[in-house]
Amino acid sequence: MDNHTDSWLISNFKNGNEKALAVLIERHQKEIFTFIFYKIMDETLANDVFQDTFMKIIVKLKEGKYNEEGKFVLWAKRIAHNLVIDHFRLKAKHNKVSETSYDNEEFSIFDLIAGKEENIEDQLISRQIQEDLMRMLDYLPENQQEVVRLRFFDGLSFKEIADQTGASINTTLGRVRYALINLRKIMDEHQIVLTR
Numbered sequence: 001m002d003n004h005t006d007s008w009l010i011s012n013f014k015n016g017n018e019k020a021l022a023v024l025i026e027r028h029q030k031e032i033f034t035f036i037f038y039k040i041m042d043e044t045l046a047n048d049v050f051q052d053t054f055m056k057i058i059v060k061l062k063e064g065k066y067n068e069e070g071k072f073v074l075w076a077k078r079i080a081h082n083l084v085i086d087h088f089r090l091k092a093k094h095n096k097v098s099e100t101s102y103d104n105e106e107f108s109i110f111d112l113i114a115g116k117e118e119n120i121e122d123q124l125i126s127r128q129i130q131e132d133l134m135r136m137l138d139y140l141p142e143n144q145q146e147v148v149r150l151r152f153f154d155g156l157s158f159k160e161i162a163d164q165t166g167a168s169i170n171t172t173l174g175r176v177r178y179a180l181i182n183l184r185k186i187m188d189e190h191q192i193v194l195t196r
Helices: 006-014 018-040 043-062 072-091 120-137 142-153 158-165 169-190
Strands: none
Touching: 006 018, 006 043, 006 072, 018 043, 018 072, 043 072, 072 158, 120 142, 120 169, 142 158, 142 169, 158 169
16 A cells, blocks of 8 residues: 555545555655644644644545645645644744745735734734735736745745746746735735735
8 A cells, every 4th residue: 555646545545444544644744744843843842733734634635625736745734834823823922924035025915914812803804914915916917826825825835836836946936026026016006005
């Protein structure tokens, strides 16, 4: 069973073969745990998030919410990333999601997505900000929309985005940069203010 593809294992797990899931987890556990650990830098907490990630993967697989649009491991990392973000939203006083990891921009509209612990009012405002951002993405060329979603909503690295889209890392960086420039223009033109 170790020689089978991820797709084969997933298909067999959906048909009731629990051993297929065990093989899938064993195959990817080191990479996914490492991915989580380097985001959190706390082994105990990384273990908790890792367990939660695979619980969520099992539920999503059983609900039929996995499709073959990309590699299983990228999908699993997106789930893990979202759980890490959830953890920081609950625990951290302030945590920014920013594109400044590749450029020294003084302001990122994505800095407004994540933040401190939120009361109901803050949650409603955050939801409104996300909805505004999603509407603004519609104004971008399709390839820019894709990289923005993968980078800032799914949390993929530039290398993972390049792998998934078949573009070079430089092309990916360029698309993100132009997307952010265009989003700022859209904000100005439509007088959209994303603030808490």
